Amino acid sequence: MEFTKMHGLGNDFLVFHGHQALPDNVSDLAVKWCDRFFGVGGDGLVFILPSEKADFRMRIINSDGSEAEQCGNAIRCVAKYVYDHKLTDKESITIETLGAGVQPVSLKVENGVVQTVRVDMGEPILDGLAVPTTLEGNPVLDRPIEADGREFNFTAVSMGNPHCVIYVEDAPNFDLGTWGPKLEVHPYFPRKINVEFATVTSRDRVEMRVWERGAGPTLACGTGACATLVSSVLNGLTDRAAWIGLKGGDLYIEWNEEDNHVYMTGPAAAVYQGTIEA
Numbered sequence: 273m274e275f276t277k278m279h280g281l282g283n284d285f286l287v288f289h290g291h292q293a294l295p296d297n298v299s300d301l302a303v304k305w306c307d308r309f310f311g312v313g314g315d316g317l318v319f320i321l322p323s324e325k326a327d328f329r330m331r332i333i334n335s336d337g338s339e340a341e342q343c344g345n346a347i348r349c350v351a352k353y354v355y356d357h358k359l360t361d362k363e364s365i366t367i368e369t370l371g372a373g374v375q376p377v378s379l380k381v382e383n384g385v386v387q388t389v390r391v392d393m394g395e396p397i398l399d400g401l402a403v404p405t406t407l408e409g410n411p412v413l414d415r416p417i418e419a420d421g422r423e424f425n426f427t428a429v430s431m432g433n434p435h436c437v438i439y440v441e442d443a444p445n446f447d448l449g450t451w452g453p454k455l456e457v458h459p460y461f462p463r464k465i466n467v468e469f470a471t472v473t474s475r476d477r478v479e480m481r482v483w484e485r486g487a488g489p490t491l492a493c494g495t496g497a498c499a500t501l502v503s504s505v506l507n508g509l510t511d512r513a514a515w516i517g518l519k520g521g522d523l524y525i526e527w528n529e530e531d532n533h534v535y536m537t538g539p540a541a542a543v544y545q546g547t548i549e550a
Contacts, residue, residue: 273288273547273548273549273550274288274290274545274546274547275287275288275312275545275546275547275548276353276542276543276544276545276546277312277314277542277543277544277545277546278318278349278352278353278540278541278542278543279345279349279491279520279540279541279543280344280345280346280348280349280492280494280520280538280539280540280541281345281491281492281518281520281521281522281523281538281539282490282491282492282518282519282520282521283315283343283345283346283490283491283492283493283494283520284313284314284315284491284543285314285315285316285317285318285332285345285346285349286305286306286312286314286316286317286318286548287318287319287320287349287350287353288317288318288319288320289319289320289353289354289357289359291319291321292321292322293321294319294321294331294333295550297550298317298319298333298337299333299337299338300337301317301333301550302316302317302333302334302335302336302337303335303336303337305317305548306335307335312546312548314335315334315335315484315487315490316332316333316334316335316340316343316346316486316487317332317333318330318331318332318343318346318349318350319331319332319333320350320353320354320359323367323368325366325368325374326365326366326367326368326374327354327360327362327365327366327367328350328354328359328360328365328366328367328368329367329368329369330346330347330350330367330368330369330370331370332346332370334484334485334486334487335486335487335488336486336487338485338486339370340370340371340433340485340486341369341370341371341372341432341433342369342370342371342372342431342432342433342495343433343493343494343495344391344393344431344493344494344495344496344497344498344523344536344538345492345493345494345538345540346494347367347369347375347377347389347391347494348377348389348391348494348536348538348539348540349540350367351365351367351377351379351386351389351391351540352379352386352389352540352541352542353542355379355381355386356385356386356542363378363379363380363381364376364377364378364379365377365379369432370432371432371433372393372394372431372432372433373394373432375391375392375393375394376391376392377389377390377391377392378390378391386540387539388537388538388539389537389538389539389540390535390536390537391494391535391536391537392533392534392535393431393432393494393495393498393533393534393535393536394431394432394533394534395532395533395534396429396430396431396498396499396502396527396532396534397429397430397431397432398410398411398412398428398429398430398502398506399411400412400428402430403428403429403430403434403435404430404434404461404462404463405428405434405460405461405462405465406459406460406461406462407428407460411427411428411429411506412426412427412428413427413506413507414426414427414507415427415428417436417438417455417458417460419451419454419455419458420454422451424438424451424455425438425439426438426455427503427506427507429498429499429502429503430499431495431498431499431502431534432495433466433485433495434461434463434464434465434466434485435465435466435467435468435495435496435499435500435503436455436461436465436466436467436468437468437470437499437500437503437504438455438467438468438469438470439469439470439471439472439507439509440469440470440471441471442471443469443470443471443479443480443481444471444479444481444519446469446481448469448481448482448483448489449489451467451469451483452467452469452483452488452489453483453488455467455483456483456485464485464486465485466482466483466484466485466493466495466496466499467482467483468480468481468482468493468496468499468500468503469481469482469483470500470503470504472504472509472510474510475509475510475511475514476510476511476513476514476515477510477514477515477516477517478500478501478504478509478510478514478515478516478517479517480496480497480500480516480517480518481518481519482496482518484496491518491519491520492518492519492520492521492523493518494523494536494538497516497518497523497525497536498525498534498536500516500525501513501514501516501525501526501527501534502527502534505527512526512527512528512529513525513526513527521538521539522538523536523537523538524536524537524538525537
């Protein structure tokens, strides 16, 4: 099978095109191929498939074999792939996702190559039971949560996939590997959760590190950046547009007051092409 290795700010994927559906053994393939020692290595597999609702359809399989409802970095990679590979000549396209429906995407093109991608990520879901959590409330804002004897406070946001945003003093140096996996499987979260640890440095900048459900620590998370901006606005910590600083680089996130949609702008890059045996 032919693939292209791509990443959005270091959140990396094996991208496949030309299939009509997912392979039957796709979960096993994801575990094998995403292994960074015995496989190609990646945070997940991305399949670009035909869509009856949009220009393209995206399916994402995490490195543990589970399926992700949405991924902001992956959708930027898909947008760059389809334009750079001449599957479309439009600079505004739509991409169907599993958890967030059809999302409009705008491409900034220079000399025939996509430089950045702006994605309409839709409206954030703030109702606690819909995120989903086991907690009632709309929003679930600054709620206490305990893990292994330590208490945090979190805000719950879904961007088509669930997020738990926690504010800490020093996100870049926070012990992600200890607390991320404990909070991911907390009983409050019936479908597990993505965990963001964030530090607000100004009204227009937040430093964030992420533990992704099904993938572990990643260099960037687009939906997590969106959830962090929404949480920060709800908690009165930032303006409605801000830079979210991730380990792999920055994303610009806007929560538009008029349409209530969240917009994400950032890069995507192709690394190399290859062939791998199924």
